[in-house]
Amino acid sequence: xxxxxxxxxxxxxxxxxxxxxxxxxxxxxxxxxxxxxxxxxxxxxxxxxxxxxxxxxxxxxxxxxxxxxxxxxxxxxxxxxxxxxxxxxxxxxxxxxxxxxxxxxxxxxxxxxxxxxxxxxxxxxxxxxxxxxxxxxxxxxxxxxxxxxxxxxxxxxxxxxxxxxxxxxxxxxxxxxxxxxxxxxxxxxxxxxxxxxxxxxxxxxxxxxxxxxxxxxxxxxxxxxxxxxxx
Amino acid sequence: xxxxxxxxxxxxxxxxxxxxxxxxxxxxxxxxxxxxxxxxxxxxxxxxxxxxxxxxxxxxxxxxxxxxxxxxxxxxxxxxxxxxxxxxxxxxxxxxxxxxxxxxxxxxxxxxxxxxxxxxxxxxxxxxxxxxxxxxxxxxxxxxxxxxxxxxxxxxxxxxxxxxxxxxxxxxxxxxxxxxxxxxxxxxxxxxxxxxxxxxxxxxxxxxxxxxxxxxxxxxxxxxxxxxxxxxxxxxxxxxxxxxxxxxxxxxxxxxxxxxxxxxxxxxxxxxxxxxxxxxxxxxxxxxxxxxxxxxxxxxxxxx
Numbered sequence: 001x002x003x004x005x006x007x008x009x010x011x012x013x014x015x016x017x018x019x020x021x022x023x024x025x026x027x028x029x030x031x032x033x034x035x036x037x038x039x040x041x042x043x044x045x046x047x048x049x050x051x052x053x054x055x056x057x058x059x060x061x062x063x064x065x066x067x068x069x070x071x072x073x074x075x076x077x078x079x080x081x082x083x084x085x086x087x088x089x090x091x092x093x094x095x096x097x098x099x100x101x102x103x104x105x106x107x108x109x110x111x112x113x114x115x116x117x118x119x120x121x122x123x124x125x126x127x128x129x130x131x132x133x134x135x136x137x138x139x140x141x142x143x144x145x146x147x148x149x150x151x152x153x154x155x156x157x158x159x160x161x162x163x164x165x166x167x168x169x170x171x172x173x174x175x176x177x178x179x180x181x182x183x184x185x186x187x188x189x190x191x192x193x194x195x196x197x198x199x200x201x202x203x204x205x206x207x208x209x210x211x212x213x214x215x216x217x218x219x220x221x222x223x224x225x226x227x228x229x230x231x
Numbered sequence: 232x233x234x235x236x237x238x239x240x241x242x243x244x245x246x247x248x249x250x251x252x253x254x255x256x257x258x259x260x261x262x263x264x265x266x267x268x269x270x271x272x273x274x275x276x277x278x279x280x281x282x283x284x285x286x287x288x289x290x291x292x293x294x295x296x297x298x299x300x301x302x303x304x305x306x307x308x309x310x311x312x313x314x315x316x317x318x319x320x321x322x323x324x325x326x327x328x329x330x331x332x333x334x335x336x337x338x339x340x341x342x343x344x345x346x347x348x349x350x351x352x353x354x355x356x357x358x359x360x361x362x363x364x365x366x367x368x369x370x371x372x373x374x375x376x377x378x379x380x381x382x383x384x385x386x387x388x389x390x391x392x393x394x395x396x397x398x399x400x401x402x403x404x405x406x407x408x409x410x411x412x413x414x415x416x417x418x419x420x421x422x423x424x425x426x427x428x429x430x431x432x433x434x435x436x437x438x439x440x441x442x443x444x445x446x447x448x449x450x451x452x453x454x455x456x457x458x459x460x461x462x463x464x465x466x467x468x469x470x471x472x473x474x475x476x477x478x479x480x481x482x483x484x485x486x487x488x489x490x491x492x493x494x495x496x497x498x499x500x501x502x503x504x505x506x507x508x509x510x511x512x513x514x515x516x517x518x519x520x521x522x523x524x525x526x527x528x529x530x531x532x533x534x535x
Binding site for chain 2: 093
């Protein structure tokens with residue numbers, strides 16, 4: 001337990017920059033859009049949007065930005081330490097490769113879940129409470145589009161899984177992060193080519209493939225890292 | 232191979248081989264290092280020392296063969312093995328963003344046998360500033376930190392790969408006479424590779440010479456030095472050497488002077504030379520480890 005805590009602390013520090021960027025991408029949209037809505041009448045001469053609607057839109061925007069956080073977390077997870085060769089130092093120490101990868105996975109998945117929890121909290125808990133009249137609440141519920149959330153969640157899993165596998169394979173976090181974008185893009189292109197944009201189930205196909213492949217890539221990355229001997 | 236009963240051995244390998252593509256870096260290496268010994272592992276650059284050490288530390292996959300460290304099969308339980316081994320690599324990649332006390336705290340959490348008193352003592356001895364970031368330490372200071380981290384958990388086996396490379400003469404002396412000697416005196420096993428052969432001769436009670444991935448010698452230092460002599464014979468005009476005494480590892484002939492280095496030297500070696508050739512004069516020269524090493528390597532190169 002002591003060892004796992006130490007590994008987690010180390011991974012938080014190693015991924016410090018990514019976590020800070022991730023936090024900025026979560027909080028940033030709120031810091032910009034909330035004051036804009038608050039002072040919109042005074043500054044822009046326009047009526048402010050109802051708060052339930054405004055918060056829901058910002059929450060969805062924040063979740064969209066978090067896609068970048070997920071791909072960076074995946075890409076930096078293992079390759080980050082390979083790039084500066086500190087992975088070699090870690091390899092001389094007693095923790096097993098299972099413990100090392102568990103710590104990295106807990107941090108990355110934990111950070112991703114935290115981003116989602118914050119935004120889902122804003123969309124489903126905070127936003128309805130800001131409704132002053134029942135019509136605002138009804139508008140809010142109309143704005144929360146389940147499809148968008150499912151799409152963002154599936155894409156998050158896919159981007160993270162792809163970048164994670166890339167991170168297990170290469171020694172550059174930038175390349176690993178770049179690799180994270182490749183499979184989601186190719187999958188999208190293939191579906192458009194084979195099913196066509198008008199196909200009624202194209203979204204469902206994409207979500208299914210994204211989650212399946214994302215999880216598969218993540219598991220493949222873990223298996224590869226655990227079996228590998230070299231740092 | 233490597234028998235379980237051989238609990239008196241700190242390191243035991245059998246047929247250890249590492250190939251990188253078509254290049255064989257370590258070739259069928261069989262090594263047996265007894266517990267409590269200080270083993271000097273020497274060889275020219277690219278001989279396979281670091282590759283061997285990395286395989287022993289399970290940081291490099293072996294192509295074939297087996298290795299046991301402190302009785303543990305390194306492929307079966309690398310984490311358990313690393314708990315009992317301290318390792319200082321040639322190049323140090325300690326987390327540069329950490330402060331010295333943070334690196335120490337981090338490693339302390341990972342070892343079950345961490346000794347705080349010893350750590351504090353080494354911190355004082357090495358004059359390491361606990362609040363300094365690793366990236367602000369000099370090369371010598373990072374080497375000292377790496378050594379502290381390898382020693383403070385009181386390992387049963389200490390593996391040092393070129394521990395003094397990059398250290399200035401004063402720090403090197405402090406390291407060898409202060410730290411390494413103390414460790415050697417604690418009856419722990421030490422394996423260290425070095426190009427500074429005077430250090431190896433001074434500290435190692437056992438020595439292994441590796442060349443092109445093959446182990447040429449593995450024996451007590453004393454035996455190697457007492458049993459290996461250079462013979463300088465001046466032959467009469469027209470006489471050229473042909474057959475050499477048994478155990479000859481290197482020879483050179485020119486201007487009637489015949490130099491040959493013989494392992495397993497005995498008076499019979501001299502009798503052989505005198506009996507076979509017309510000799511004007513003959514003398515036996517004692518060799519240091521550096522000369523023995525050079526002659527082994529030159530002899531191998533000549534025969535290749």
